[in-house]
Amino acid sequence: MWVYQKMLQYPARVRSTNPRLAKVVITQYGGPDGELAASLRYLTQRYTMPIPEAKAALTDIGTEELAHMEIIATLVYNLIRDASIADIKRAGMDGYYADHDKALYFVNAEGAPWVASYIQSKGDPITDIHENMAAEQKARSTYEYLIQLSDDPDVTDTLRFLWQREIVHFQRFGEILNLLHDYYGRQHVFDMKGWDPKGGQ
Amino acid sequence: MNAQQKEMLLRIMELQFAATELNLYLDTHPDDMRALQEFRMRSQELMSAKMEYERVYGPLLNYGLGMTGRTWQWIEDPWPWEVNWRRS
Ligand SMILES: [Fe+2]
Numbered sequence: 001m002w003v004y005q006k007m008l009q010y011p012a013r014v015r016s017t018n019p020r021l022a023k024v025v026i027t028q029y030g031g032p033d034g035e036l037a038a039s040l041r042y043l044t045q046r047y048t049m050p051i052p053e054a055k056a057a058l059t060d061i062g063t064e065e066l067a068h069m070e071i072i073a074t075l076v077y078n079l080i081r082d083a084s085i086a087d088i089k090r091a092g093m094d095g096y097y098a099d100h101d102k103a104l105y106f107v108n109a110e111g112a113p114w115v116a117s118y119i120q121s122k123g124d125p126i127t128d129i130h131e132n133m134a135a136e137q138k139a140r141s142t143y144e145y146l147i148q149l150s151d152d153p154d155v156t157d158t159l160r161f162l163w164q165r166e167i168v169h170f171q172r173f174g175e176i177l178n179l180l181h182d183y184y185g186r187q188h189v190f191d192m193k194g195w196d197p198k199g200g201q
Numbered sequence: 202m203n204a205q206q207k208e209m210l211l212r213i214m215e216l217q218f219a220a221t222e223l224n225l226y227l228d229t230h231p232d233d234m235r236a237l238q239e240f241r242m243r244s245q246e247l248m249s250a251k252m253e254y255e256r257v258y259g260p261l262l263n264y265g266l267g268m269t270g271r272t273w274q275w276i277e278d279p280w281p282w283e284v285n286w287r288r289s
Binding site: 003004005006007008009010011012013014015053056057060061064070073074077078154168169172175176179 | 224
């Protein structure tokens with residue numbers, strides 16, 4: 001089960017109302033490489049992991065991603081909370097406003113809603129961990145683009161924290177991949193578990 | 202949220218981060234005794250900092266895992282997204 005802690009993982013500071021920045025930062029809420037996708041990907045893959053380290057790491061990183069989702073929500077909420085209709089129109093956020101007012105919704109920077117096909121859960125642990133390492137790199141790149149786009153130094157500070165976390169997660173998944181290779185005996189570099197190259201299952 | 206409450210909460214968030222980071226590291230390095238020792242220290246510090254905070258400002262954790270006083274402080278504002286985290 002999960003328990004809520006009434007605090008953020010990182011103090012998500014916002015300097016001033018900025019719906020234009022909110023419009024791009026929201027992609028880390030509901031976009032293809034965002035925190036919702038990350039969290040759900042890891043938490044759903046953990047059931048079929050064969051080794052204790054992998055079950056623990058997926059549970060714990062998946063949980064940390066939920067905390068990151070809350071940080072992004074806090075940034076977006078505070079960037080648009082005091083925006084006027086004129087501000088929202090000027091920022092090109094009027095389409096979002098028509099559907100959601102200032103509520104939080106899972107969309108990418110262009111307004112497309114989150115879909116489960118952003119993530120995969122393949123059942124093959126080696127495949128899944130490769131997917132996760134790629135996901136962490138994609139999230140890292142996204143944070144770099146957002147940092148380039150940010151004109152709020154306080155928001156940039158939080159984006160930099162989240163950027164660092166993607167690097168740490170990538171590192172942990174790399175270690176999990178090595179542990180899985182050990183577990184499968186290293187006889188096949190690419191996963192061939194349960195498959196005999198000389199024929200038959 | 203007054204300055205003193207915010208300061209205590211920021212200290213807890215720092216300790217929570219240190220514990221989280223060590224936790225992830227230990228998931229893939231369970232035999233690293235130095236990291237385990239460090240984790241146990243941070244975890245102790247974190248738990249006592251939380252207890253000190255909760256005694257005054259109410260529970261940080263729900264479902265009976267936080268410290269509850271004579272009133273139901275859990276519902277009290279501000280929630281984490283409502284706090285002005287900017288340094289004053
Ligand atoms: Fe991550």
